[in-house]
Amino acid sequence: MNPTRILRLTLISCILVIVSLISMQIQLSQLITQYLHQYPGIDARHLKDIILGLLIAAIMLLLFGQCQARRLYIVSLKLKKHHARHAHLLNKLPYAIAELDAHKVIHNSNDAFRQVSQLQGLLSIQQQIEQLFNQLEHNNYQQSTTLLQRFQTGEAPVISIEWQLHRSGNHFFLSGRNITQQLAEQDRLSISEKIIESTPIGVLVTGPDKRIQYTNPAFEQVTGFSSHEVEGHFPSILSSGKQGEDFYKDMYQTMEDEGCWQGEIWNRKRNGDIYLEWLSVTALKDESGNNTHYIGMFSEFTAQELVKEKLRTLAYYDGLTSLANRTLFNERLQCQINANTKKKLCVVFIDIDGFKRINDTLGHHIGDQLLVAIASRIKETCREADSLARWGGDEFIIAIEVSDSHRGISTFCTKHLQSLKQPFLINGRELSITASMGVSIYGDDANNTSELIRNADIAMFQSKKLGKNRFEIFSPAHHQELMESMEIENRLRLAIKENLIDVHFQPQVWQDAKICGLEALARWHDPVIGQVPPQKFIQVAEETGLINELSQLIYHVALKKFKTIQTLNPALGLSVNLSVSQLQDVNLVTTLKQITDAQGINPSSIKLEITEDILMSDLEQSVRNTGLLKEMGFQIALDDFGTGYSSLSYLKDLDIDEIKIDRSFMQDLLSSERNKAIIQAIVAMSKVLDIHCIVEGVETEEQLNKLIQIGCNNFQGYYFYKPMPSDEISKLFTG
Ligand code: C2E
Ligand code: CA
Ligand code: CA
Numbered sequence: 001m002n003p004t005r006i007l008r009l010t011l012i013s014c015i016l017v018i019v020s021l022i023s024m025q026i027q028l029s030q031l032i033t034q035y036l037h038q039y040p041g042i043d044a045r046h047l048k049d050i051i052l053g054l055l056i057a058a059i060m061l062l063l064f065g066q067c068q069a070r071r072l073y074i075v076s077l078k079l080k081k082h083h084a085r086h087a088h089l090l091n092k093l094p095y096a097i098a099e100l101d102a103h104k105v106i107h108n109s110n111d112a113f114r115q116v117s118q119l120q121g122l123l124s125i126q127q128q129i130e131q132l133f134n135q136l137e138h139n140n141y142q143q144s145t146t147l148l149q150r151f152q153t154g155e156a157p158v159i160s161i162e163w164q165l166h167r168s169g170n171h172f173f174l175s176g177r178n179i180t181q182q183l184a185e186q187d188r189l190s191i192s193e194k195i196i197e198s199t200p201i202g203v204l205v206t207g208p209d210k211r212i213q214y215t216n217p218a219f220e221q222v223t224g225f226s227s228h229e230v231e232g233h234f235p236s237i238l239s240s241g242k243q244g245e246d247f248y249k250d251m252y253q254t255m256e257d258e259g260c261w262q263g264e265i266w267n268r269k270r271n272g273d274i275y276l277e278w279l280s281v282t283a284l285k286d287e288s289g290n291n292t293h294y295i296g297m298f299s300e301f302t303a304q305e306l307v308k309e310k311l312r313t314l315a316y317y318d319g320l321t322s323l324a325n326r327t328l329f330n331e332r333l334q335c336q337i338n339a340n341t342k343k344k345l346c347v348v349f350i351d352i353d354g355f356k357r358i359n360d361t362l363g364h365h366i367g368d369q370l371l372v373a374i375a376s377r378i379k380e381t382c383r384e385a386d387s388l389a390r391w392g393g394d395e396f397i398i399a400i401e402v403s404d405s406h407r408g409i410s411t412f413c414t415k416h417l418q419s420l421k422q423p424f425l426i427n428g429r430e431l432s433i434t435a436s437m438g439v440s441i442y443g444d445d446a447n448n449t450s451e452l453i454r455n456a457d458i459a460m461f462q463s464k465k466l467g468k469n470r471f472e473i474f475s476p477a478h479h480q481e482l483m484e485s486m487e488i489e490n491r492l493r494l495a496i497k498e499n500l501i502d503v504h505f506q507p508q509v510w511q512d513a514k515i516c517g518l519e520a521l522a523r524w525h526d527p528v529i530g531q532v533p534p535q536k537f538i539q540v541a542e543e544t545g546l547i548n549e550l551s552q553l554i555y556h557v558a559l560k561k562f563k564t565i566q567t568l569n570p571a572l573g574l575s576v577n578l579s580v581s582q583l584q585d586v587n588l589v590t591t592l593k594q595i596t597d598a599q600g601i602n603p604s605s606i607k608l609e610i611t612e613d614i615l616m617s618d619l620e621q622s623v624r625n626t627g628l629l630k631e632m633g634f635q636i637a638l639d640d641f642g643t644g645y646s647s648l649s650y651l652k653d654l655d656i657d658e659i660k661i662d663r664s665f666m667q668d669l670l671s672s673e674r675n676k677a678i679i680q681a682i683v684a685m686s687k688v689l690d691i692h693c694i695v696e697g698v699e700t701e702e703q704l705n706k707l708i709q710i711g712c713n714n715f716q717g718y719y720f721y722k723p724m725p726s727d728e729i730s731k732l733f734t735g
Contacts, residue, residue: 011066018059025055096161096176104129104172116161116176120151129174132165143167149176202277204296210234213293222277222300224270235296240274242266251281255294259283264309265298276301276309318390320368321375329389333399333449336387337442343401345442346409349456350378350416353434353468355394356545357584361621366426373424374433381419397453406473413437413471421469434469436460445474458482464543488540491526496549500524503558505565506723507732508575508694508716511708515732517573517607518565519716520558521723522550542581551582552591559599559606561726566605568733575607575637583610584621589628603633607658611639626654637694642678656691663697663717669706676710683711 029048087110090097096113098106104126109117117125128149135145144166152158160180166173196203202219206212211234215227223238230237243265254261262280269275277298284293301309316328324332336345352374359367371394378396382388387399402408416437423430438460446452459474461482466472495501502525505518522534541547555576562574582588596603608629610622626636637658638651642665651659661682665675679695686693695707698717707715721732 017062021055021058025051094178096174098174100129100172100174102170102172104133106174113174113176116178119153119159124151128163129165132163132174133172136165136167148179200299202296202298202300204230204235204298206235206294206296208291208293210294212237222269222275222298223267229270238267238269240266240268242274255281255283259285264301267298276306321372321390323375323379323396324387324389326389326391329387329391329397329399330449330453332387332389333452336399336401337449341401343403344408345452346400346402347440347442347446347452347456348398348400348409348413348416348471349391349438349453349460350396350398351436351460351464352394352420353436353464354584355433357581357621358431358433360586361584362429362431366429366431369426370424370431370433373426374420377419377422377424378416381416397456409439409441409471409473413439417469417471436463436468437471438463438474439471440474445476455479461485461543465539485540485543487529488532488537489544489546491529491532492524492537492540492544492546492550495524495526496546496553499553499557500526501550501553501557502725503554503561504723504725505561505574505729506716507721507729508714509720511713511715513720515569515572516714517575518562518729519575519609519723520554520562520577522554522577523723538579542579547579547581548585548587548591551579552595555592556595559595559601563599563601565726565729565733566601568730573605573607573635575609577609577639580611580613583625585625586621588625589632592629592634593632603629604635607635607637609637609639609660612641612643623654630655642682651689651691658692658694659686660716661693661695661712666695666697666699666703666717669703676706679707679712680710687711 028051032047032051090110091112093110093112096110096116098109098113100106128147132145132147135147136142139145144164147163147165149161149163150158151161158180159178160183162177162179164175164177166175196216199216200218200221202222203214203216204212204219205214211232212230215225215230219230220226225237247265251261251263260280260282263278264276265279266274266276277300279296279298281294281296283291284295286292316325317323318325333347355367355370358370371390374394375390375396378398379388382398383400385401389397391397400408400412402412417435420433420435423432425431438456438458440446440452440455440459442452446455455474455478458478459472462472462478463470465481472478502523503520504523505520507515508517508519510516522538523531524534524537525531538547538550541550558574558576562572566572566574578588585591592608593603596606610626630636635657636654637660638656639660640662641659643662659682661679665679667675669675669679683693685691692714693712694714694716695712696716698704698707698715698719700719703717704715704719
C-alpha cells in the first residue's frame with residue numbers, strides 16, 4: 001500500500017481512538033460516580049484521576065506512534081527519491097550494470113545492460129555470467145573477475161565487451177564495458193608504434209622547447225646516438241657546422257610560416273662522420289595553434305644516392321657559381337609558362353661588358369672569382385620568386401614576373417645595373433664592371449621558352465650595340481638586325497679563311513696637295529652578300545671575337561701592299577686603324593711587331609690610329625700597349641678627335657703624335673661659327689703640345705680654304721682623293 005495512504009489512515013484512526021477514548025472516559029466517570037454511591041468509603045475522585053492518567057498515557061502513546069509513522073514515511077520518500085536518482089544515474093552510465101544474487105538471478109540492471117542483452121540475447125549473457133561465476137569460484141580468494149567477450153550480430157562489426165563481476169557479500173555486481181573502439185585504437189597505435197620502431201627512417205620528436213623527447217631505433221642506427229644520449233638535448237647535437245646560422249633561421253622560419261620544412265642537410269654522427277640526409281620536419285599544433293611537438297624524419301643518402309645527387313647537381317647546376325644551369329632554367333621557365341599567371345613573364349639576359357678582357361689580362365683564376373661574386377651579387381638583388389641561372393661564360397639569365405611590364409622591367413633592370421656597378425673586391429683588388437641586359441616578354445613577341453630566351457639575347461646584343469651598361473626590351477627590329485649580323489658573321493668567317501679581305505688606301509696631303517701619307521681602309525666584297533661597309537663588319541667582328549684574326553689579316557694585307565707603294569715613295573707613311581678591343585689585347589704589340597718585321601718595314605713609318613673610346617674602355621691596358629708600341633717606334637694618332645671625351649690630359653700622357661679632327665666638323669664648317677672655333681682651338685692646342693694635326697672629310701675647296709685660314713695644313717678627304725686600290729695609288733707615283 002502507498003505509504004501516504006497508510007500515514008493518512010493511521011492519523012484518522014488515531015483521532016478516532018482518541019475521540020472514543022475521551023467519550024469512554026466521560027461515560028466511565030459517570031458509571032463510577034453512580035456505582036460508588038453504594039460504597040461511601042471509596043473516593044470516586046481518585047479513581048477518576050487514575051482513569052484520566054491512563055487515558056492521557058494512551059493518547060500520548062498514540063501520538064508517539066503517529067510521529068514514528070510520519071518519520072518512517074519521510075524516510076521512505078527519501079529512499080524512493082534516492083532509488084530513482086540512482087536508477088537514473090545508472091542508466092546514464094556508459095557501462096552495462098546489473099545486480100545479481102547468489103543464484104545468478106538478475107535483480108536490477110540499467111538501460112545499457114538491457115541494450116546489450118537485447119543485442120546479443122539473454123542466453124549469451126547468461127553464459128557470460130556462468131563463466132564469470134566459475135572464474136570467481138575457481139579463484140576463491142578474488143573479489144572480482146574479468147572476462148572479454150567478442151560477439152557479432154548479423155553483418156555488423158564485431159563488438160568487444162569487457163565484463164567484470166564483483167562480489168559484495170551475498171550480492172554480485174556485473175558490469176560490462178564496450179571496448180571495441182579502444183581496442184581498435186590500441187591496435188592502430190601499436191601498428192604505428194611498430195612502424196616507427198621498425199622503419200629505416202630516422203625519427204626524432206622534440207617538445208615545444210625544441211629539446212629531444214623521443215628517437216626511434218633507426219635514429220640510433222644512422223647517427224650512432226642512443227635515445228638516452230640525446231633525450232633532453234637540442235637537435236643541434238647533430239650539427240655538422242656545414243650550414244650557417246642563416247640556414248637554420250630560414251628553416252625555423254619556414255616551419256613557423258608553413259608548418260613544415262624539407263630539404264637536404266649535412267649532419268654529424270656520434271663518431272664524427274659527416275653525412276648528408278634528407279630531412280622533413282613537421283610542427284604539430286594544439287587547438288589554440290601553439291606548437292606542441294616538432295617531428296623530424298630523415299634518411300641518410302646512400303653512396304649510390306649521393307652519386308645520383310651529384311649527377312643531378314651536375315646536370316642542373318653550374319659548377320662554378322652553384323646557380324641553376326640552362327637545363328634547369330629551361331624547365332623552370334616552362335613551368336612558369338604553364339602556370340599561366342596574370343602577371344607578365346619576362347626573361348632578362350645579362351652579359352658582363354668586357355669580361356673577356358678581365359679574363360685575358362688578370363687570368364682565369366681571377367675571372368672565375370669575379371664570376372662567383374657577380375653571381376651572388378645578382379642573386380642578392382633578385383627576389384625570392386625570380387628564377388636565376390648562369391647561361392654560360394659571363395652570361396646570366398633571370399625569369400621574372402612583373403605586374404606592369406615596362407615599368408616593372410625598368411625598375412628591375414636599373415636595380416641590377418646599379419648593383420653590378422659597385423666595385424668587387426677580388427684578391428684584394430678592386431674590380432669594376434658594367435653589364436648589358438636584354439629583356440623579352442612572354443606573349444608579346446615570344447610564345448615559348450626558346451623564343452623568349454633568344455629574344456632576350458637579341459635585346460641584350462642591342463644594349464651592347466647602343467653603348468653597353470644599359471638594358472633594352474626586345475623589338476622585331478632588333479631581330480632583323482641580329483639576323484643580318486649573323487649572316488655577316490658567317491660570311492666573314494669564310495672571307496677571313498679565304499683571304500677575301502682587301503685594303504684600299506686614301507692619301508693624306510699637304511696644303512699644296514702633295515701626298516704625305518696613306519690611310520689603310522679595309523674593304524670586303526662578298527660574293528653572296530655583296531659590299532659590306534667596314535664599320536659594319538668590324539663591329540660584327542668585335543661582337544663575335546673575330547676581330548683579332550681579322551685585324552691581323554688587314555694589317556698583313558695593308559703592309560704587304562704598302563711595301564710595294566713605299567718602294568715608289570720611301571718617305572711615305574701609312575696610317576692603320578686599330579679597333580676598340582685590339583688595343584686591349586695583350587698580344588697586340590707582339591703581333592704588330594712580327595708582321596711589320598716580316599714585311600721589312602720600319603715601325604716609324606706606321607701610324608696606328610686609335611679612337612678616344614678605346615682609351616676610355618680600359619685606360620690601363622691601352623696606356624701600357626701604346627707605351628710599348630711607341631718604344632718600338634710606332635707612331636700613335638688619335639682618330640675622330642672632337643667627338644668623344646677630347647680630354648687634353650691623356651694627349652700628353654699617351655705621347656700622341658697626331659690628332660685627326662673628325663669629319664663631322666666639316667659638315668657645316670662654313671656656316672657654323674662654333675665648329676670653326678672648335679677647330680681653331682684644336683689646332684692651337686696641337687701647336688702648343690707639338691702634336692701633328694690633320695683634318696679629315698675635306699670635300700670642297702671652300703672647306704679647304706677655310707681650314708687653311710684657320711691654320712690647318714694637313715688634309716684627307718674626297719676633295720683630294722677617295723680611298724683607292726693599291727695599284728691606282730701606285731699609279732699616282734709612277735704616272
Ligand atoms: P675612319 O677611320 O674615320 O676612316 C675614314 C673614313 O672616312 C673612311 O670610310 C673614308 O672612306 C671616309 N672618308 C674619307 N674622306 C671622306 C670625305 O671627304 N667625305 C666622307 N663622307 N667620307 C670620307 P670607310 O672606309 O667607310 O671607313 C669607315 C670606318 O671604318 C673608318 O673610319 C674606321 O673607323 C673603320 N675602318 C675602316 N678600315 C678599318 C680597318 O682596317 N680597321 C679598323 N679597325 N677600322 C677600320
Ligand atoms: Ca681612321
Ligand atoms: Ca676618322
